[in-house]
Amino acid sequence: MSKLLDNVCGELQRLPGIGRRTAMRLAMHILKMEPEVVDSLSQSIARFRHDIRYCRSCNNLSDGDLCPICSDTRRDGSVICVVEQVQDLMSIENTGQYRGMYHVLGGVISPMQGIGPSDLKIDLLCDKLLTGTIKEVIVAISTSVEGETTLFYILSRLKAFPDVRVTTIARGIGFGDELEYVDELTITHALMNRREVARE
Amino acid sequence: MSKLLDNVCGELQRLPGIGRRTAMRLAMHILKMEPEVVDSLSQSIARFRHDIRYCRSCNNLSDGDLCPICSDTRRDGSVICVVEQVQDLMSIENTGQYRGMYHVLGGVISPMQGIGPSDLKIDLLCDKLLTGTIKEVIVAISTSVEGETTLFYILSRLKAFPDVRVTTIARGIGFGDELEYVDELTITHALMNRREVARE
Numbered sequence: 001m002s003k004l005l006d007n008v009c010g011e012l013q014r015l016p017g018i019g020r021r022t023a024m025r026l027a028m029h030i031l032k033m034e035p036e037v038v039d040s041l042s043q044s045i046a047r048f049r050h051d052i053r054y055c056r057s058c059n060n061l062s063d064g065d066l067c068p069i070c071s072d073t074r075r076d077g078s079v080i081c082v083v084e085q086v087q088d089l090m091s092i093e094n095t096g097q098y099r100g101m102y103h104v105l106g107g108v109i110s111p112m113q114g115i116g117p118s119d120l121k122i123d124l125l126c127d128k129l130l131t132g133t134i135k136e137v138i139v140a141i142s143t144s145v146e147g148e149t150t151l152f153y154i155l156s157r158l159k160a161f162p163d164v165r166v167t168t169i170a171r172g173i174g175f176g177d178e179l180e181y182v183d184e185l186t187i188t189h190a191l192m193n194r195r196e197v198a199r200e
Numbered sequence: 201m202s203k204l205l206d207n208v209c210g211e212l213q214r215l216p217g218i219g220r221r222t223a224m225r226l227a228m229h230i231l232k233m234e235p236e237v238v239d240s241l242s243q244s245i246a247r248f249r250h251d252i253r254y255c256r257s258c259n260n261l262s263d264g265d266l267c268p269i270c271s272d273t274r275r276d277g278s279v280i281c282v283v284e285q286v287q288d289l290m291s292i293e294n295t296g297q298y299r300g301m302y303h304v305l306g307g308v309i310s311p312m313q314g315i316g317p318s319d320l321k322i323d324l325l326c327d328k329l330l331t332g333t334i335k336e337v338i339v340a341i342s343t344s345v346e347g348e349t350t351l352f353y354i355l356s357r358l359k360a361f362p363d364v365r366v367t368t369i370a371r372g373i374g375f376g377d378e379l380e381y382v383d384e385l386t387i388t389h390a391l392m393n394r395r396e397v398a399r400e
Contacts, residue, residue: 001293002252002260002261002263002267004244004248004252004263007244008244008248011241012245014233015241016226016229017225022217024290026215026216027248029215029216030249031252031261035250037214042245043242044207044210045208045211045242045245046239047207047208048204048207048230049230049231049235049238050235051204052202061205061231062202063202067202085228090201093201
């Protein structure tokens with residue numbers, strides 16, 4: 001077999017969700033792409049890995065010292081939304097409804113995976129609160145056991161800042177979800193957090 | 201959003217089966233890989249596209265002028281197995297049961313996609329038959345309408361070589377296939393091509 005083909009298939013298989021057949025299919029597609037387009041793909045991968053940085057303020061991925069969100073002076077600097085990972089930040093940004101700042105933890109506490117509080121950017125969050133300009137911290141992390149553990153740890157650390165309001169995002173039935181298939185815990189929370197409907 | 205991230209996600213989405221979310225997941229995985237490993241991935245893609253060649257004898261992917269199969273003198277040069285694409289050649293090679301040569305057409309005749317006989321390496325196949333050393337041509341292309349059209353075209357061209365035996369691979373019920381779910385045409389062929397069982 002061609003060594004070049006073997007090589008590219010082997011390398012592609014290092015990526016998650018890409019097995020032998022998918023790697024082969026990608027390689028065959030790459031063959032049909034214009035050489036310049038392949039160069040651009042290849043270079044963007046290497047550049048991304050080498051040049052990407054983490055925002056020194058919020059730990060978001062960034063091209064420079066500060067990410068575009070932290071350097072945007074039109075945003076509300078008094079609210080910080082704490083998320084697990086960059087993807088979560090993007091999901092919230094995509095709604096176009098949130099104008100505050102973010103703080104990316106870089107994971108959740110998971111003794112199973114050897115991730116403790118010191119592996120997350122929690123100290124960096126507390127440092128920001130020390131400035132006294134933050135009014136609210138919205139914790140938007142997953143409801144898994146690890147997520148809840150992380151939430152409680154953050155809450156314990158935030159006790160040092162009694163003037164800062166701490167909230168979590170609402171748990172409830174998603175739009176389009178069928179009640180029949182929603183788990184009991186979510187329904188329980190949705191019932192407890194029911195809202196009065198305005199009549200008229 | 202980070203331009204480097206945007207860039208790598210956009211480039212990854214040029215690949216088949218990779219959408220916005222998958223591109224993001226791949227990018228996040230790339231971030232966790234060692235820089236040298238990412239360089240090796242990136243370079244293997246570019247090298248593959250630039251340096252790959254097609255075997256001048258069988259049209260298989262090759263690192264040089266002749267592919268490893270065509271340059272292997274221990275193989276049976278009197279039999280040629282005609283396949284649609286390199287992946288099919290590999291599937292047959294993986295059985296470890298075939299010791300003849302191959303011929304990669306590079307597609308099948310498809311008027312819908314504007315692929316005519318001259319776009320396939322059929323002349324190259326006939327040139328090989330002119331040498332007089334070939335005893336058998338096994339046509340192993342798919343049973344789609346395009347595949348059958350291609351088969352008939354090849355058969356018409358091979359009429360010029362009456363001494364060469366032309367065969368197609370057997371159609372039948374695959375191992376592990378349940379008869380209940382096999383289509384009628386396959387069952388019909390499997391019945392017609394039934395084999396006597398040796399009673400010792």
